[in-house]
Amino acid sequence: MTKRTTHTLLALGLAGGLAMPAPAAEIYSSGGLTVSLDVEIGSAAFFVDNPNFGLGRIDLSNGENTGDTSNYEAYVKPSLSFSYDAGGVAELYGELSGVLTGTLGDGDAGGFTAGDDTDADIEAAYLGLRFNLTQGDNPLVLDVSGGRQDLQIGNGWLFYDGNFDAFSDNAFWLAPRTAFRNTGIVRLGNEQVGFTGFYVKGDSDNDRAEVGGVDLEFTTDYGQFGILYAEINDSDEVNFARRGMEMVSLRALDVPIPAVEGLSLSGEYTKQFGGKGGNDFDAHGYYGQISYSFAGLPFTPTLSYRYSKFSGQDGSADIKAFDPLFYGFDGWGTWFQGEIVGEYLLFNSNQRTHMVHLSGSVSESIGIGAIYYHFDLDKKNYFGIPVTSTDFADEINFYVDWEVNDNLSVGAVAGVAFPGSAAKQAFGDNDNIYLLQAFAIVNF
Numbered sequence: 001m002t003k004r005t006t007h008t009l010l011a012l013g014l015a016g017g018l019a020m021p022a023p024a025a026e027i028y029s030s031g032g033l034t035v036s037l038d039v040e041i042g043s044a045a046f047f048v049d050n051p052n053f054g055l056g057r058i059d060l061s062n063g064e065n066t067g068d069t070s071n072y073e074a075y076v077k078p079s080l081s082f083s084y085d086a087g088g089v090a091e092l093y094g095e096l097s098g099v100l101t102g103t104l105g106d107g108d109a110g111g112f113t114a115g116d117d118t119d120a121d122i123e124a125a126y127l128g129l130r131f132n133l134t135q136g137d138n139p140l141v142l143d144v145s146g147g148r149q150d151l152q153i154g155n156g157w158l159f160y161d162g163n164f165d166a167f168s169d170n171a172f173w174l175a176p177r178t179a180f181r182n183t184g185i186v187r188l189g190n191e192q193v194g195f196t197g198f199y200v201k202g203d204s205d206n207d208r209a210e211v212g213g214v215d216l217e218f219t220t221d222y223g224q225f226g227i228l229y230a231e232i233n234d235s236d237e238v239n240f241a242r243r244g245m246e247m248v249s250l251r252a253l254d255v256p257i258p259a260v261e262g263l264s265l266s267g268e269y270t271k272q273f274g275g276k277g278g279n280d281f282d283a284h285g286y287y288g289q290i291s292y293s294f295a296g297l298p299f300t301p302t303l304s305y306r307y308s309k310f311s312g313q314d315g316s317a318d319i320k321a322f323d324p325l326f327y328g329f330d331g332w333g334t335w336f337q338g339e340i341v342g343e344y345l346l347f348n349s350n351q352r353t354h355m356v357h358l359s360g361s362v363s364e365s366i367g368i369g370a371i372y373y374h375f376d377l378d379k380k381n382y383f384g385i386p387v388t389s390t391d392f393a394d395e396i397n398f399y400v401d402w403e404v405n406d407n408l409s410v411g412a413v414a415g416v417a418f419p420g421s422a423a424k425q426a427f428g429d430n431d432n433i434y435l436l437q438a439f440a441i442v443n444f
Helices: 421-427
Strands: 025-030 033-049 069-086 090-105 117-132 141-149 180-189 193-201 210-220 223-234 245-256 263-274 283-293 302-310 351-361 366-376 391-403 408-419 433-443
Touching: 069 117, 223 263, 391 421, 408 421
Parallel strands: none
Antiparallel strands: 025 033, 033 069, 033 433, 069 090, 090 117, 117 141, 141 180, 180 193, 193 210, 210 223, 223 245, 245 263, 263 283, 283 302, 302 351, 351 366, 366 391, 391 408, 408 433
16 A cells, blocks of 8 residues: 655655655775665655545554544665675675654554554665676676565556555655565566566565566567566465465556657556465456657646556455555556545555646756546445445645755645545545645655
8 A cells, every 4th residue: 555665756756756866875895895875864744634535534553533634754764785796797785774664643644553653673684696697788687686675567566565564664655664575586687678587575564475476578669568477375364365366467668659759658457367265366457548748848748647447346256356466656646546545545456547647847856746536436335335336536636846956855745635426425424635745855
């Protein structure tokens, strides 16, 4: 659910749009060995009126209704990394990082975290070995790594964030924990073709799901294309029925349309099937997006439309509700669709969403945007609560991102969500939800 993955904030935005962070500070370099230290500090403040469309914030740990909510999140994430270059043929590398998180005030509007709580933990802890199998400007590289580390496939549609920052983890929206547990990852490829084989394990809030899979990706002048196969071999199944689920996913990203300069298409389709131990899966999810960049206009605007569908449960014996797995954030609107509804109410299952996104740049360091969403349920139930309509909500977000300098990025978001008939029935209230949030990320 909410992964405001900070290393993506670190790679263009806490929710899309911020620039790359400052590189880690080199503290030692000699004889092919380089050791670097990075410290990342994040903070965010949130004000939400009428959570759950006026029902109030429900603390998921105790069921208490705390009404409107305001809270503050923060984290400190030190990281020590190294690499050893053996003459350009092989490289040994690794990282060890920790994270200290805190949430103050009422807790997040979804009730996933409580206020006035802190926590500390190991984040990344991995080693890897990289070989250049060929030489030249575009070498074939073999990379083998293991431990606690990140794994991103495509734009984060299914695999992006290995830790759901809920309950004692704190910092639900900032979400500095992203590493999967007990990973083994093999990568082979060059700039055009990449193969990834992986075995990863999620955190306890994601039922410690253990997933093995392979991904093949092609990068061309005509876009990026990929095919993924994965299977969930084991899971605690506290929150989701998952054991034995298999999936195949096909994707095409940023495909240009030669006849219209500035026009591009993206999309992905996933089929979930298989099962064991009484689980029988028959679910699907997909999206299609068209984007147009207006060259030569002030603010260099880009206009996008996207339709996405995630199947819902229809009462049959088969499990038809789409499992979004470890989705994450690769820019505003992906894959947390809406800073209100997508953060706290709908989580890419039993959902159909229309999105219109207009973004632009005031300057090289300041980005702005506005997003409109219309949310429908795929089936007439909200987490098992029967409703007579699929019309769930509309939402508007306005955001600004500012890369102040190489070390500091800040931003703010304002949003409002309007309940549809299904939301009014599910929550018993019909107030609009208003949100204001601001954040800052510092690297040094």
